[in-house]
Structure formats: C-alpha cells, structure tokens
Amino acid sequence: MATTKPTMNFQSGAGLNGETVPELANGEANRNGLMHHLAEEKQTTPEIAMSNILTSLEDSTFSCSCAKEMINGGIDGHLNDCTVRNNKSSLSDTTANVKGPKKDPLPKDEEDFLKAAFQVIMEDGVRKGRDVTQKVVDFHQPDELRSLLDLEIRDAPEDHQRLIKHMKDTIKYSVRTGHPRFFNQLFSGKNTYALAGQWLTETLNTSQYTFEVAPVFTIMESVVLHKMRDVVGYTAGDGIFCPGGSISNLCALNVARYRYMPDIKKTGLFGLPRLVVFTSKQSHYSIKKAASVLGIGTNNVVLVNCDERGKMITSDLEAHVLRVKAEGAVPFFVNCTSGTTVLGAYDPLEEVADVCEKHGLWMHVDAAWGGGVMMSPKYRASRMRGVERSDSITWNPHKMMGAGQQCSALLLKHENLLQHCNEAKAKYLFQQDKFYDVSYDTGDKSIQCGRKVDVFKLWLMWKAKGNQGYHQDMDAIFDKTRYLVEKVKAREGFKLVLDEPECSNVCFWYIPPSLRGKEDEADYKDKLHQVAPKIKERMVLSGTMLVGYQPLGNKPNFFRQVFCSPAVTEEDLDFLIDEIERLGEDL
Numbered sequence: 001m002a003t004t005k006p007t008m009n010f011q012s013g014a015g016l017n018g019e020t021v022p023e024l025a026n027g028e029a030n031r032n033g034l035m036h037h038l039a040e041e042k043q044t045t046p047e048i049a050m051s052n053i054l055t056s057l058e059d060s061t062f063s064c065s066c067a068k069e070m071i072n073g074g075i076d077g078h079l080n081d082c083t084v085r086n087n088k089s090s091l092s093d094t095t096a097n098v099k100g101p102k103k104d105p106l107p108k109d110e111e112d113f114l115k116a117a118f119q120v121i122m123e124d125g126v127r128k129g130r131d132v133t134q135k136v137v138d139f140h141q142p143d144e145l146r147s148l149l150d151l152e153i154r155d156a157p158e159d160h161q162r163l164i165k166h167m168k169d170t171i172k173y174s175v176r177t178g179h180p181r182f183f184n185q186l187f188s189g190k191n192t193y194a195l196a197g198q199w200l201t202e203t204l205n206t207s208q209y210t211f212e213v214a215p216v217f218t219i220m221e222s223v224v225l226h227k228m229r230d231v232v233g234y235t236a237g238d239g240i241f242c243p244g245g246s247i248s249n250l251c252a253l254n255v256a257r258y259r260y261m262p263d264i265k266k267t268g269l270f271g272l273p274r275l276v277v278f279t280s281k282q283s284h285y286s287i288k289k290a291a292s293v294l295g296i297g298t299n300n301v302v303l304v305n306c307d308e309r310g311k312m313i314t315s316d317l318e319a320h321v322l323r324v325k326a327e328g329a330v331p332f333f334v335n336c337t338s339g340t341t342v343l344g345a346y347d348p349l350e351e352v353a354d355v356c357e358k359h360g361l362w363m364h365v366d367a368a369w370g371g372g373v374m375m376s377p378k379y380r381a382s383r384m385r386g387v388e389r390s391d392s393i394t395w396n397p398h399k400m401m402g403a404g405q406q407c408s409a410l411l412l413k414h415e416n417l418l419q420h421c422n423e424a425k426a427k428y429l430f431q432q433d434k435f436y437d438v439s440y441d442t443g444d445k446s447i448q449c450g451r452k453v454d455v456f457k458l459w460l461m462w463k464a465k466g467n468q469g470y471h472q473d474m475d476a477i478f479d480k481t482r483y484l485v486e487k488v489k490a491r492e493g494f495k496l497v498l499d500e501p502e503c504s505n506v507c508f509w510y511i512p513p514s515l516r517g518k519e520d521e522a523d524y525k526d527k528l529h530q531v532a533p534k535i536k537e538r539m540v541l542s543g544t545m546l547v548g549y550q551p552l553g554n555k556p557n558f559f560r561q562v563f564c565s566p567a568v569t570e571e572d573l574d575f576l577i578d579e580i581e582r583l584g585e586d587l
C-alpha cells in the first residue's frame, strides 16, 4: 500500500492509501460514498471509519476544518482549497495514515545504546570538553596511539559495551577544540545551539540538493543566504553553502571564469588565452590550489606585495595588472583577504574595488576567517568598508562565528550565474516536471551532488543569539584581543609581531632570558626560530593548552594566538602568557 498523504491523493482523485476512488475522481463524491469506501478499506463501519480518519486528519495533515466540511457538506469544492490550506498545516504533523507493522521503530537495545552513547557524548565530549581542569589533548605519538586504541575491524560484531568504550577512547585521545584554552586553529569553542543543530542535522541525514528531500533546509538556506547577503550589503544575488573556505574560494574562481568565458564549460581550456589571478602574498594557499585544480596554473597566480601590516598594496596590484596585460595575458580575478590567516590583516577593499572596476576584473573577498567582523557595527567599517562592491565573498561562520565545522558560505552579487555555471541537469534528480516549483531544487548550483546540510546549526545559533548577540560576541572577541595585546606589550620577554592587529590574531615572540639583549648577535634569529617549536612540544605533551606557531617571510617562528570564542576569559589569557613563560624560560 502506498504511503501517500491525503492532500495530494484527494487532489488527484485517489483514496487515502493511493488507490483511485471513483467518487473523488469524477468530482461526485459525497459523504456516504467516502464513508463506505473508508469502511471497506479499514474493515469497519462507515461511521467509525470516518470518525477515525477525522481524528487522524485533525491530528495530522488536515489541521484545517476541511474534513469536517466534507462530512457535513460533501467534498465538491473543497479539494483544491483544502490542498492549499493543508500546505500551511503545522510542521509537527508527521503521521502517515497507513498500516504498518506493529513493532517499535526504535528497538529497546538500540534505544539503550543511543542513550548510553548520548551520555558519553554529553559527559566526556561536551562537559569535560569545556572544563579548564581537563587536558586539551592527551597526546601520544602515532604508533603508541595505535596500540592504545582497538582499531581493528573484525569478522565478528562487537557488543554495545565495547562500542561505548570505543566512543570514550575516541574522545579521550582527541583534541578538545571546545576547551577554553584551545587557541590553535581558526575555529574553537563549542556553541550549545550549534551543537544541537549538528545533532539534528545528523539525525535527519539528508542531502541538500532537492526540495523533495530537504524541504525545510532548502528554504532555510535561502533565508540565511539572503540574510548574509544583506549583512554584506549586496542588494541582490545568490549563494550556496560549500564544504569549507577553500572550496568556496575555488567555486568563486570557477564562476568568475565562467562569467568571462562561458564557452569554457563546453570547450574546456583548449585554445584559451593565459588567464591570470591576483592575490596577496599573505593570502590563503587555497587560491593557488584552486588555480591548479581549475587548470589556470599556479604560475598564473600573481602574488601581490603586502605592507608591513600584511595588507595588499594596491599600487602593486595595479602595476601587475598592467604588466600582465602588456604581456598579452588576460587578468580576470582579484582575491582580497579580509582577515589573513596568520596576521589577521584586512586588505583595503575600497582601493581594490577601484582597481577592479577600472580594469574590469572580478573582485572576490576571502573573508573566511575575518568575515565575522561584518556582524559588529563597532568594528565593521574600519575593516571591511567597500565589501559590498565585490562580486563574491567567502564567509565561514564555522570560524569566527562559532557555528561548528563546517559552515562556509559563498555569496555572489550576481543572480543565476552559479546555476548556469554548474548545472548538469541530471534527469534522475532535477526532473523539471515535478509538482512543485523546481527552482527550489538548488543542488545543481553546486559542484557537488550530495551536499551536507550546513545551514541548520548556523540558523539555530543565529536565532538563539539574534543579531544583537552576534554584535556582542564580535565586540567581545575584538575587545579581548585588545586585552591580550596590552598584556603582551607590558610583559617582559614578550614581543608583538604587530603592535595593532586588526583581527583577533595576536602574534608574538617569547624571548627566553638566555636570548634577551642579544638581538644583534648573528645567530639570534636562528635561535629564536627554535623557541616556539620547543615550547609547543612541551605544551602539547603537558596538554594544558594549544597555541599555533609559524614563520612568516623572513620573520622567525612566532606564536599566533587566535580568538574565535567569546567565552574565552581574561583569566584564560593570563594563563596563556604565564604558561608560555613557564614552558620556555629555561630555553
């Protein structure tokens, strides 16, 4: 028996379980005909059958008064109207009026397992994961870790107790990125609402390509992308959630190239002129990777010079554009970075926009990291003025906005371009003769087929915070950055790489007593270069916190502390400084 909803079947002249009901099909259905049909179908009396149906309809799809009206006045005239009204019925109506096996869909042992698993996740994963008295990481070298974990997959199944133990072990030896002292990556913290959102998404386990299998998430994605475009300042446009900032950047480059050379979709690279991309020396490596993947070639990615604060020098950009044109190549894409990965620099968007307009270039903003600042009325203008003049932007709410891995939006000022660029019109998935508005099947805008639902966690979190909550979060992140900057400035043995960082990256050297006052010695830089990795090793092994380090240009290794979580306290930051000193003062 088909498990169909009454709404559609009535409209098409079919019975509640999918079979044709002549009375309905020819429009002459009446109260008796319907009741007798239902009674036969359910093997009961017509009155009881209708009463049962009424109850189930009122409980479920037919929250409107249609069913009652059908009983009292016949069906004619109600059917179409009813369909429309039923479309507005409560989202919680999920009961299908069908016969099914009389067994619990969630067997007791599976329910018990899920409850036990949930408890482990809550206690070991969530509660301990946020507890400063717990280690951020219980580090073991790979071979040792292999021996600590039972990773072998065997022929025989393992029981629930063992599986729960595996879950506990997995958490035990994993890095607690929600820990208040995890400062290592451009994501951290674990927002409660985002987490709940992730659980729900995992439970529903759908794919964000058609309205058919992701009705709520499809319209939710549209609403959230619209909202994000409003924040950027695009008055129209399009967008899509992509699996991470790198892929968002790649998709931006792809769509930009398609705009300039739409034939490329069919003819490929053969016979094209040399296309050239511009990005700053301190931009993210994903731009080079994207150029490589798309056949543009990394040699055709021009790295524009930055000033001492890490910001793109626009005069250098324009000089390169002119040079490339003179060489007979075709410049077409400029990537600006809003929040560079290491120093957190914001490129001068207004100036770059002027260059792009003058030379007819696509302007993309990689705000994967620093885009969160657009949510702060206090800090936005000084960092991202001019962003609305760009053609596209990558913005990762999984980074500074705390939405959890992964949540990355590619937003465009242009409508329909994504669709035309990426669509393949697969007939098994994107049928054009579906009974709903197929423009809601947004999956063909993507380079993927199946697409994870990344929007829900962000939507739920944004709902929970409101815009105001995000304003406060961003201000808190930037204000605490200032606290740390002042602290590092005042502390003996610490030296900032940038005195006034623009984003929440605080980059600094720790200079152990043995190196202080020896800046002029020939091997000073070499020795300083070795300090951060040594402290990092000790830090990981003691598990008290995690902070990243790296060199940059001719600068020796330095620490990069990054804030993503408004939950980080001044006490955590005091600890960071004290701990680095404790771990490194004998070096």
Ligand SMILES: Cc1ncc(COP(=O)(O)O)c(C=O)c1O
Pocket: 186, 243, 244, 245, 246, 247, 283, 284, 286, 337, 339, 340, 341, 366, 367, 368, 369, 396, 408
């Ligand atoms: C500026 C910038 N762009 C892009 C990315 C790539 O983002 P994802 O790791 O989500 O691919 C990063 C990652 O750190 C980044 O800092």
